[in-house]
Amino acid sequence: MKKAAILVSLVLTVSTLLWVTAWSQEDIVVLDASAFENSQRPPSVFVHEEHNEKAEIEDCNACHHVYDDEGKLVEDESSEDQLCSDCHGLDAEGRQPGLMKAFHVNCKGCHLEQKKGPIMCGECHQRG
Amino acid sequence: MSEPAKTDSPQAPDIGLSSGIARLTPEKIEKVINDVIKGETGARLHTYVETCIHCGLCSEACHYYLSHDNDPHFAPVGKVKQTIWEMLRKKGKVSPEFMQQAALVAHTQCNLCKRCAQYCPFGIDIAYLMTVVRRVIHKLGCTPQYIQDTAHSHSVMLNQMWVKGDEWPDTLQWQEEEAQAEIPTLRIPLEKEGADIMYSVIAPEPKFQAQLIYQAAVIMDVAGVDWTMPATTGWDNSDMAMFTGDYELMGRLKRSHFETAARLRVKRVVMGECGHAFRSVYDMGNRWLGWQMPPIPIVHAIDFFYELLKEGKIKIAKKFDSPVTLHDPCNVVRGAGLEEKARYVAQQLCEEVVEMTPNREHNYCCCAGGGVINCGPPYKMTRIQGNRIKAEQLFAAKTRGARTLITPCHNCHSGLHDIVHHYGVGLDIKFFGDILYDVMEKPE
């Protein structure tokens, strides 16, 4: 009985007191989160060139997609000259997801499909 | 299991318990416990046990716990741990020694007062769990001797005190004669079919407190009540079988009582100042017989006196001038909400009523009820040591002026008598009936 109690108290105290400072990061480029009011998490780490090199992405519209009014993906068109927030408002509009969800689905969705890249919240939203 | 609780003095031997325990075998214990748990309990037991989060919040509800300097053995949940939890955990494989301790806990360290049910955030009925333990003990034949003897009397005589068939009407006629010296026209109407009220008492009244019947007769007579008492069995409303877990016997007793009232075609049963009997006829016995509420309205003496005073059927000549304090008996206050009526009666009868704290439905138990006092002399000190807190409460009331203690319940009356004398509290103890008889206007 005592043992279990000691164990619990150990976990409680040690885990709250002890932490390792997160990986120190230099040269981090993060996604532009300025469109968000009152951001709840640090902006996502995203090094554009490195990402595309690693992921072997050549077509811009793999990420910078364009959908037509009926919600169909327009092949061969890309939107890299625009901000994501130009189309995606903070809230969803019809079938068009809100900005945050658009980011999540775009990044994490692909990572899950490819079984590569970060998928856990804090892997992108890293704290310094 | 931890050490048993500390008691200040060794208990006197209890032959019913010790010889019962000596006859036990582990196999028998296991079988009986499992028979009771599987056969007789259901959702309540299992839900209570599985819901209890072991928080200990019931502890301070218990007068035993408070009186024993917060010894956790006496906390309601501590008593559950020492009894039903172990029985369930070990699936009935417990020793005779364990059962002996369980019998002491369930029979002499819990008054089934249900104060803890008001303290448990989940409303777990710990008193019910104790009655399950008592049921097991009953089926194992280890019930403490004295209370088992009263149960035997119930079984043979259909009354608690071995009052023989002819002794009963004889006692009533004796009291009738006595009272006629005061009011020549007074009658104690026996077997009057179609009367409004059947008056019922517990067997200790004819056995050794016959003056209470005298007083009741005077009150009935002066108030002009159309009443009767049965000359046959069924007059005794008391019920120790309810407390020993002998529910089959409880059923016989209550059937006899209700059928007697039905035979006399009375509209209501009025009962004397007794708490456990009220619990038996109002809450427990009727359920065993399949009645949601009693088949005939049951009126406790407090309620009846309230009615007589409120309707002006009894007038007060001169109020009782000694300041009184009022003890709220569990079975009619926590058990029936009669606290305000009791206060009305007290205020009508007495010049000054000093409240004790806590009071009303939070009052401390007398430590005699629930069959504990009926376990007899071997456990007298268990009761007295187990209720030091009551003595403190009574002292406090005395400090604020109280000189007389009103206890509208037989068990409370006897239990508090022991408390008051042992601790030297120095309060006079009376029933409402005693005072009412004294202060009422009587015909010249």
Add this chain to the structure above:
Amino acid sequence: MHDVYNFVAGPLVWVAFIVFFGGWLFRLIRMFSLINKKEPFIYTYMSWKYSFRSIFRWMIPFATTNWRRKPVLTIVTFAFHICLIITPIFLLAHIILFDEAWNISWWSLPEGWADVMTLIVIGCCIYFLVRRLKSPEVQFVTYPSDYIILAIVAAPFITGFLAYHQWINYQLMLILHILAGEIMLMAIPFTRLSHMIFSPFTRAYMGSEFGGVRHTRDW
């Protein structure tokens, strides 16, 4: 690591919720079938009025005698249960996962509040632990299982707190957090945490008996 994450955040979530709700249902069915079989008289005495009178009374801090007698414990208990239930349901990260999976979302707590509420839960768990160790009347009725239950409840909040702040090993911590949450959900119907399921019923029954039969208050 991602395979493990995908497993605990995918199929295991389904398992956990199925066990949680299924277990909840199972325990209720078992309770009601026991009542029907052995104690149908209970229905006779149940009263909506007195059931809710009792439940509401006990859900208000300091509204009952015992809540008033134990002010610190009362505050801790209420803070604990409120934060314990509100935090996970209205946590942004949880809602985002629901949104991504099922396209449903609802109002979320600001992260700062959630962080404080998590700390409240952890602090309350520490209080309960100390109380269990130090209070004789609680100690006397404490079994190893009581510490395990406490650990089961504390674990999702401790790991969640650490994962949120990305202290120690983030990936491991998040996986542990999800696992701990799933363990808690699955434990609720089958341990004394089932007071979450049963307490409204025990309260209602006692409230009905006290109100309807005993004509008095059960608080």
